[in-house]
Amino acid sequence: MGLQDIHVAARLKALEPHISNICRAGGAPGLSLAVLHHGAVVYSKHFGCCDVETEEPPDGDTVYFIGSLTKAMVSALVGICVEAGLLEWTTPICSILPEIVDTFQGRGSQLTALDLLSHRVGVSRGDALWLQRAGNILMPKSKGIDTWTSLPLVRDFRTDYLYSNFGYDMAGRAIEKLTGMSLGENLRSKIFEPLGMTRTSLQDDFSDGSNYAKAYFALDDASPFQVPIPTISDKTLMAAAGSVRSCTNDLARFYASFLHAVNDQFLNNTTSTAGSPFKQLVQILQPHSQLTMVSLREQSYALGWGRAQLPCVLGAFNYNKYLVPQMPVIGKDAPSKLAVYHGGSMQGFTSSVYLLPETETAIIALQNSTGLCDPCDWIAQLAIETLLGNKQLPESFEKLANTAAATGAGLAAAIDRKLQQERKPGTQPRQLLAYVGRYWNKVKTFRIDITVCNKDEDEELHMCFQGVENETYRLRHYHHDVFVWNASHNDTARQGRFQTRPFYSYKIEFELDAVEKGEQTVEVKAKSLRWMYDDLPKPVTFVLE
Structure with a gap:
């Protein structure tokens, strides 16, 4: 670790009391944080406990459900399949999944991988039909296509952004049909194993059964209440939308390799990088849809990734934005940089990742709760400010977390009113x-x-x-x-x-x-x-x- 990275690590370490306070405010019993800079881990810290009953602390191998961080892995997998000639980005998906021909008033015959992965199909979300109570997937995988194609159109095709878990589910099905392997087998053989990600999976559980985080929801006083572990897997509906479980050590390997390949392929205008599993990254990270955030600077969606040109507001994929009057502007005291990011949630787990490709920087935050707010996203944004040397005080993020948590604790009462x-x-x-x-x-x-x-x-x-x-x-x-x-x-x-x-x-x-x-x-x-x-x-x- 060079002198500059040592200074970065010291600045991040100084945040630890504030990070603990944000976790307490939001009701996160455990949180794992890892930061990469110039492609290497410069900071790793684990807070609280992964099991409230035993008070066992998490570490870099503690497994969390990462929710929609799965989506970037699936878009990377589609890129690998495109590079191998199994399909094109513009191949009609109905040629692989004929059940969607002539659906959605003719859109079904035109849908491509680009449409599915950039959330521009315009079909209503329909998440209430498969996701309600912790531990349950309400619909068998066999009913997914019929259900999706019955949902109403609510946005214009290819011009409006509307987040869709069903779109990713369809992309996952197409991969399985093209390769004759499950989504989990595809990700394991093409990405996880080549990168040495030994504790990342889409399976129901891990063979050794140890060192995984329990799932919790925060009560209105921020105390944790344990709920069943999610049952989503590559055997269920929505595998490609959010079924991966992983740890910060494995995710650091994934994002380090990803960032290296991103810079190589953009610099050299190529579709592959020697020694890397990642392909077609120029297409994957291009803006394909416009996010619904108001901004003078770029706020777009690529394939499994949000794009934002700093300085700007972040956090499009976590629900803190609904809980505070105004989100903070990140990066306003530093030279403009591109941030690439996403958030994720399954019942009892929340996740956040932010990448700064120009410096091969990644901030990874995983928590084992559905909190009163999303501590992992506040903490990741605080880490970005610190890495950029900005003057936004850590106390301001604590204040935001407290405000968001108070609003979150009152959502049910607001609904009743x-x-x-x-x-x-x-x-x-x-x-x-x-x-x-x-x-x-x-x-x-x-x-x-x-x-x-x-x-x-x-x-x-x-x-x-x-x-x-x-x-x-x-x-x-x-x-x-x-x-x-x-x-x-x-x-x-x-x-x-x-x-x-x-x-x-x-x-x-x-x-x-x-x-x-x-x-x-x-x-x-x-x-x-x-x-x-x-x-x-x-x-x-x-x-x-």
């Missing part, structure tokens, strides 16, 4: 049996069971997703034939559900019809329900079986 503002008082529901039944989406890949249960001599209406017992929620009468199912912050956290769902997604509206039961008897019975589970033009109808 919004619901109450729109409630029409003084109405009564029908007899609860009128709503009972099994309701399906139009392609019969997602079902909602409505039942009546007796509790303390009172009847309650319950809703269950996909027949999964612990995905059962109580429906409370709202007004007319509308019910709600929102819960307090702590109840939502104990379920391992994200607090950031839109307030309208907690409304379930029944549509009823009169049914003749005899010559003089008419029964009012629900025929469908409507659920606005996403940012959609109108609620989606689920029809009674």
Whole structure:
């Protein structure tokens, strides 16, 4: 380590008290941080514990789920397949997945890998149909294509950016079909093994079963509540969107090699680098979509990566931006540099990575919680400021984390207030049996069971997703034939559900019809329900079986 790198390490070490405070504020029981500069690790530190019960501290080999940091690995894998001649970036994906031909009002026949990996298809997200409670994947992989192609179009094709986990799921399926190997086998043989990433996988668990972080959600006092480990893997839906689990030691190897290859391929205008698994990086890191952030400088999306020209606001892929009045401008006291970055989350885990390609710098932060805010992203941005020698004080990031955490702890209450503002008082529901039944989406890949249960001599209406017992929620009468199912912050956290769902997604509206039961008897019975589970033009109808 050179003298300059020693000075960098010393400046980062001086941040440790502030990093610990940010972790406490946001409810991160454990966090691993690694920083590369000039292609080598100059700083590595691990905070808190990976297991609250045993108080075991994390280290560089502690495995975390890295969520959507998976996406850059998948785009790199597609680049390898393009270099090998298995497809072109502009190959219609329907030539590999014929099920999508003629879907999306003709877009399905035009979709390419570039469209899927840059989030420019324009299809609604649909995440509520597969991701609710910790430990559950609500939809089998076999139903993924039918479900995705049934989702409504909500953005213009190839001109509007709309983040899509389903798009990456489709890219992963295409790779599997082209190669005849699972996504995990592809990543292992083509990237992980060549780079010596021995603790990185898409499998359910690791063979030795040791040194992995437990998953936690933060209660409203920032204390941790343990939830089940995610079950996402290369055997499930959304493998390519967020199933990788890894550690800072392995990720340091990945990003060091990636940055070296990026600089080589951009400098020499080539598609490969000697001794590196990474191919086609000029295409992968080009801007392909415009992010929805307001900025004079570049804010774009490449393939699995965000691009931002400093100085500017960062954090497009973590939810801190929803929790503070204004995000900090990073890099304003230093010469302009390109930042390439992404964030990730699965229930109980959050991750963040920032790259500065010109200096082969990487900041990697992994935490084992879904917190009141995202400490890992605040800490990564603080590290960038420190590396650039800027004057933004660490205390300002502590203040931001405290503000964000207070807002995060109040999200459930804010949802309830919004619901109450729109409630029409003084109405009564029908007899609860009128709503009972099994309701399906139009392609019969997602079902909602409505039942009546007796509790303390009172009847309650319950809703269950996909027949999964612990995905059962109580429906409370709202007004007319509308019910709600929102819960307090702590109840939502104990379920391992994200607090950031839109307030309208907690409304379930029944549509009823009169049914003749005899010559003089008419029964009012629900025929469908409507659920606005996403940012959609109108609620989606689920029809009674």
